[in-house]
Amino acid sequence: MIKTQNLTKKYQWLTAVDDLSFSVEPGEVLGFLGPNGAGKTTTMRMIAGFITPTAGSASICGHDVVGEPLAAKAALGYLPEGAPTYGEMTVRQFLDFIANLRSLDGTHRKARLDYVIGRLELEGVLEQTIDTLSKGFRRRVGLAQAIVHDPKVLILDEPTDGLDPVQKHEVRTLIGEIAKEKTIVISTHILEEVDAVCTRAIIIARGKLVADDTPEKLRQRAPSGRLDDVFRTLAA
Amino acid sequence: MKPVGIILRREFASYFATPLAYVFIVIFLVLAGLCTFYFGALYERGQADLLPLFSYLPWLYLFLVPAVSMRLWAEERRSGSIELLFTQPITIWQAVLGKFLAAWAFLGIALVLTFSIWITVNYLGGPDNGAILAGYLGAWVMAGAFLAVGSCMSAMTNNTVIAFVLAFVVCTLFTLAGFTVVTEWSRELFAGIAKWSLWGEGMRSAVESFGAALTDGIATLSFYTHFSNIMRGVLDLRDFLYFGLVITFFLLASTVLLDARKSR
Numbered sequence: 001m002i003k004t005q006n007l008t009k010k011y012q013w014l015t016a017v018d019d020l021s022f023s024v025e026p027g028e029v030l031g032f033l034g035p036n037g038a039g040k041t042t043t044m045r046m047i048a049g050f051i052t053p054t055a056g057s058a059s060i061c062g063h064d065v066v067g068e069p070l071a072a073k074a075a076l077g078y079l080p081e082g083a084p085t086y087g088e089m090t091v092r093q094f095l096d097f098i099a100n101l102r103s104l105d106g107t108h109r110k111a112r113l114d115y116v117i118g119r120l121e122l123e124g125v126l127e128q129t130i131d132t133l134s135k136g137f138r139r140r141v142g143l144a145q146a147i148v149h150d151p152k153v154l155i156l157d158e159p160t161d162g163l164d165p166v167q168k169h170e171v172r173t174l175i176g177e178i179a180k181e182k183t184i185v186i187s188t189h190i191l192e193e194v195d196a197v198c199t200r201a202i203i204i205a206r207g208k209l210v211a212d213d214t215p216e217k218l219r220q221r222a223p224s225g226r227l228d229d230v231f232r233t234l235a236a
Numbered sequence: 237m238k239p240v241g242i243i244l245r246r247e248f249a250s251y252f253a254t255p256l257a258y259v260f261i262v263i264f265l266v267l268a269g270l271c272t273f274y275f276g277a278l279y280e281r282g283q284a285d286l287l288p289l290f291s292y293l294p295w296l297y298l299f300l301v302p303a304v305s306m307r308l309w310a311e312e313r314r315s316g317s318i319e320l321l322f323t324q325p326i327t328i329w330q331a332v333l334g335k336f337l338a339a340w341a342f343l344g345i346a347l348v349l350t351f352s353i354w355i356t357v358n359y360l361g362g363p364d365n366g367a368i369l370a371g372y373l374g375a376w377v378m379a380g381a382f383l384a385v386g387s388c389m390s391a392m393t394n395n396t397v398i399a400f401v402l403a404f405v406v407c408t409l410f411t412l413a414g415f416t417v418v419t420e421w422s423r424e425l426f427a428g429i430a431k432w433s434l435w436g437e438g439m440r441s442a443v444e445s446f447g448a449a450l451t452d453g454i455a456t457l458s459f460y461t462h463f464s465n466i467m468r469g470v471l472d473l474r475d476f477l478y479f480g481l482v483i484t485f486f487l488l489a490s491t492v493l494l495d496a497r498k499s500r
Contacts, residue, residue: 011500048323052499074325084316086246088253093246100242101324129253145320 001025001183002047002153006056009042009207016042018207019056024200026152029179031198031215032187035235039207040187041081044157047185048078060153074102077151079159083142087131091122091141094130095148102149116144119174135162143171147178154178156186160193172197191227205235239326243334244341251342260304264346267296272353285363289353290371290467294411294460297382302403304343305386306396308335309494313394322498329491336380336387336487343379347372367469374466377479378459382407384486391493407459410482414458422451 003023009016017039024030034040045051047058049065049072058065063072085094095116099109117123120140125133130141139162146154159175160168175184175197188194194201194215201218203211211218211234215227222229251257268289272278276288312318321331357363382403389402412418426447430440455461459482462475 045319050319050323050498054499070325070327073323076323078323080316080319080323082316084320086250086317087315088250089246093249097242097246098324101239101326103238103325 002060002185004047004058007043007046007053007058008055009046010054015207020209022202022209022212024183024185026181026183028200029175029184029198031194031201032185033189033194033201033231034204038204040204041157044155044187048076048155049073075152077146077149077154079142079146079156081157083139085130085138085141088129090127090129092126094141095144098145098148104149112148112150116148120144136164136167139163153183158188159186191231194227203231203234210234239330240334243331244338247335247338248341257342261346261349264300265349268350271296286354286357286368286371287467289350290375293375294463297379298407298411299404301379301382302386302400302407304339305383305403306390306399308339308387309390310394310396310399328494332387332487332490336383339383340380343383344376347376364469370469370471371467374463377476378463381459381479381482384483388486388490388493391490410457410459413454414461419451419455422454423447
């Protein structure tokens with residue numbers, strides 16, 4: 001599970017994330033919504049331990065991300081914004097590297113690697129360097145990296161960005177498949193995605209939490225019953 | 237410490253996955269050969285040793301090592317892969333150390349590839365091979381010091397060009413510090429200050445001794461002073477200890493800088 005308490009990130013000129021408190025339980029798929037620049041990525045980076053909060057705290061499976069960073073990171077699978085990887089490595093080398101850092105070994109390691117390679121359909125590009133891959137494949141390599149160690153908690157920053165409709169559907173199916181025992185947070189600004197995979201949605205605007213509800217309840221907030229309208233009203 | 241080895245192997249392989257490693261090695265070997273045979277006049281000197289090579293190495297390292305170190309962190313930031321790396325269950329120190337060791341091993345390989353010069357010297361005469369081995373070891377340790385400085389400069393910025401320039405400037409200061417031009421200049425500066433009439437007698441000698449101590453201090457900080465001892469076959473543990481301390485200091489500084497940037 002994920003828990004944040006009064007999580008705040010201030011930069012010199014602006015408060016990117018302002019006093020954000022929420023928690024996500026196993027089995028939940030939380031959609032993290034907000035206009036560009038609302039603080040989605042900053043929040044995810046703080047939970048993932050890449051940047052340090054100015055105030056407040058975040059924990060993963062009870063491990064504080066600042067106090068016990070290694071335990072928190074070990075329990076987490078994280079897809080950073082833009083799915084960065086090492087371009088000069090082949091897909092196989094890259095996944096091996098991550099499996100090493102995640103201390104996977106023996107038959108479990110082989111089973112996990114086979115699973116992610118098969119599930120994300122990477123067999124055909126295993127020996128290609130990541131630089132030569134299309135955007136969709138790179139995103140899938142990033143996803144493979146995030147789930148290879150079968151983490152309890154998964155944070156995906158725009159997992160379907162740059163994918164074609166078929167691939168988007170595939171990724172959503174994958175998330176639905178593994179969602180049962182896991183705690184998942186995905187950020188997106190594609191609202192149809194919220195309906196497709198999320199059990200709950202949080203909307204933030206200018207770093208502040210403005211709504212936290214199930215997609216159905218959120219929809220009822222607008223007379224039209226459309227999520228777009230709710231989003232536009234809340235984010236304005 | 238297992239992650240250090242994992243990062244070391246990945247980084248090391250990445251040098252050879254791009255033309256970078258080969259271009260670097262070729263340029264290094266051509267320049268090393270040029271320095272030894274042309275500027276260092278290996279044949280004309282009529283002495284069987286590798287001093288012509290070793291005495292030019294600090295100057296080669298001055299711009300070649302920053303070329304290797306500039307990408308260590310700046311490139312990682314530019315491509316965003318630093319976010320991937322720092323959200324794995326590893327510490328910053330392990331990443332700093334792994335990357336440093338990979339680059340250091342790479343520089344070691346480039347250095348070993350100058351062995352043809354060593355063969356030439358052995359063919360032409362009977363050099364003191366123990367002294368040569370010590371010289372090589374000293375050169376590698378000095379390369380490590382240049383590299384640690386470069387790692388620290390690369391951790392400061394996400395621009396590889398700035399990382400290169402900063403590393404070049406700091407390494408130049410560290411190298412030049414031991415030269416007589418610098419030490420003489422510093423000595424004269426303090427002698428000049430001491431001559432000012434406004435000092436009392438006691439103050440004057442205090443300024444003079446402070447100047448002398450500072451000048452010695454600057455000279456001791458020089459890469460060149462320590463390396464020139466080693467390359468002449470004078471093996472003093474203190475010279476190696478010095479480079480060890482410089483490496484440790486700048487790697488720790490890299491770690492602190494990278495950590496500080498997380499909370500900016």
